Amino acid sequence: MNAFVDSEARAVTGVELQNSSLAGASITVRDLARGFGGKPVLRGLGLHVPAGQFLAVVGRSGCGKSTLLRLLAGLDRPDHGSIFFDNRSGENPKHIARVMYQEPRLLPWATVLANVEVGLGPNRDIAGGRDRAFEALSAVGLADRADEWPAVLSGGQKQRVALARALVSQPRFLAFDEPLGALDALTRIEMQQLLESVWLRDGFTAVLVTHDVVEALTLADRVVLLRDGAIAGDFFVDLPRPRRRGNSELARLEGQILDQLLSS
Amino acid sequence: MFFPIYINTLHGVRTVDPQFIEMAESYGMGPPTLFWRVILPGALPSIFVGLRFALGIMWLTLIVAETIAAQSGIGYMAMQAREFMQVDVVVLSILIYALLGKLADVVARALERATLSWHPAFQKA
Numbered sequence: 001m002n003a004f005v006d007s008e009a010r011a012v013t014g015v016e017l018q019n020s021s022l023a024g025a026s027i028t029v030r031d032l033a034r035g036f037g038g039k040p041v042l043r044g045l046g047l048h049v050p051a052g053q054f055l056a057v058v059g060r061s062g063c064g065k066s067t068l069l070r071l072l073a074g075l076d077r078p079d080h081g082s083i084f085f086d087n088r089s090g091e092n093p094k095h096i097a098r099v100m101y102q103e104p105r106l107l108p109w110a111t112v113l114a115n116v117e118v119g120l121g122p123n124r125d126i127a128g129g130r131d132r133a134f135e136a137l138s139a140v141g142l143a144d145r146a147d148e149w150p151a152v153l154s155g156g157q158k159q160r161v162a163l164a165r166a167l168v169s170q171p172r173f174l175a176f177d178e179p180l181g182a183l184d185a186l187t188r189i190e191m192q193q194l195l196e197s198v199w200l201r202d203g204f205t206a207v208l209v210t211h212d213v214v215e216a217l218t219l220a221d222r223v224v225l226l227r228d229g230a231i232a233g234d235f236f237v238d239l240p241r242p243r244r245r246g247n248s249e250l251a252r253l254e255g256q257i258l259d260q261l262l263s264s
Numbered sequence: 265m266f267f268p269i270y271i272n273t274l275h276g277v278r279t280v281d282p283q284f285i286e287m288a289e290s291y292g293m294g295p296p297t298l299f300w301r302v303i304l305p306g307a308l309p310s311i312f313v314g315l316r317f318a319l320g321i322m323w324l325t326l327i328v329a330e331t332i333a334a335q336s337g338i339g340y341m342a343m344q345a346r347e348f349m350q351v352d353v354v355v356l357s358i359l360i361y362a363l364l365g366k367l368a369d370v371v372a373r374a375l376e377r378a379t380l381s382w383h384p385a386f387q388k389a
Binding site for chain 1: 283284286287288290291292293294301302305306308380381382383384387
């Protein structure tokens with residue numbers, strides 16, 4: 001998997017990329033509320049994600065983390081409250097954000113390459129679109145499968161195509177809704193490395209929703225703990241990348257976050 | 265002919281996975297693109313079920329109509345032959361019907377194979 005990444009990109013730290021100009025979008029959330037069927041899921045949530053940060057949101061099932069992500073990505077509208085990108089109001093998140101879902105959601109009737117081309121959005125028919133899609137597919141190591149149907153790919157490969165589709169339009173904000181939840185343990189570790197490397201390379205702002213505290217700590221600069229629709233904990237993970245499994249500082253943070261998660 | 269295709273097309277459009285539609289919309293697909301790239305291909309397997317079902321009904325109706333009410337056609341020929349005890353002509357009519365039915369089904373299946381090659385059920389092992 002390391003072969004997909006040039007070693008230079010790996011050496012760059014997240015902190016340096018936060019300073020780069022157009023890469024990531026900062027996200028500011030104020031007093032966000034959303035309920036379903038009269039039951040509030042998010043209540044007055046406030047959050048600021050600096051440009052280029054990798055934020056992980058952890059919490060129990062039903063704590064509202066997926067709802068938060070859908071609101072951030074513009075897939076749903078808040079009951080009240082507001083979301084600003086780069087401190088500007090009225091930005092359509094659909095122009096800035098891309099989402100990677102738990103399921104790959106590849107169109108089964110389109111070839112692997114055509115599925116990546118979907119990610120180009122309205123630009124999909126302009127000249128060079130196909131080359132860009134192919135490039136994105138190469139970046140996830142699946143260039144040789146471009147003309148196959150998604151049905152013949154494995155679960156991990158499908159998720160890699162979905163990642164290429166999300167990356168091909170060079171989004172400034174990438175939302176991950178437990179994209180690795182359905183993968184086996186080894187594929188998961190490979191995918192985590194791939195996610196980290198593309199994030200280091202492209203410098204987008206990333207928000208990852210996950211159940212897995214270890215995954216959150218491996219990838220994120222900052223872990224936010226959600227409980228009952230509000231933020232119950234905010235941890236900064238200031239450790240060098242790539243992070244090794246079994247690092248004592250990671251283990252300490254994991255214990256701390258798990259204790260808070262389970263204490264409710 | 266029209267009704268089974270209509271019912272099955274409707275069913276096909278309704279059962280296109282809403283997750284695909286959400287994904288496509290979040291990638292900026294407008295209604296025309298959404299129709300051609302997501303809804304129509306998604307509904308195609310059901311449309312073919314309707315088409316093959318309709319073909320069956322079509323032949324049945326045609327045979328009954330030709331046998332009972334027509335003044336020409338294969339069914340009329342068979343009825344005439346029965347009047348004159350020409351068993352060979354009766355058998356020939358039946359064979360022609362069988363061939364036509366088989367032919368229509370083969371064409372429909374070839375169309376299916378050509379347009380649904382992405383579908384796991386149509387992939388060679």
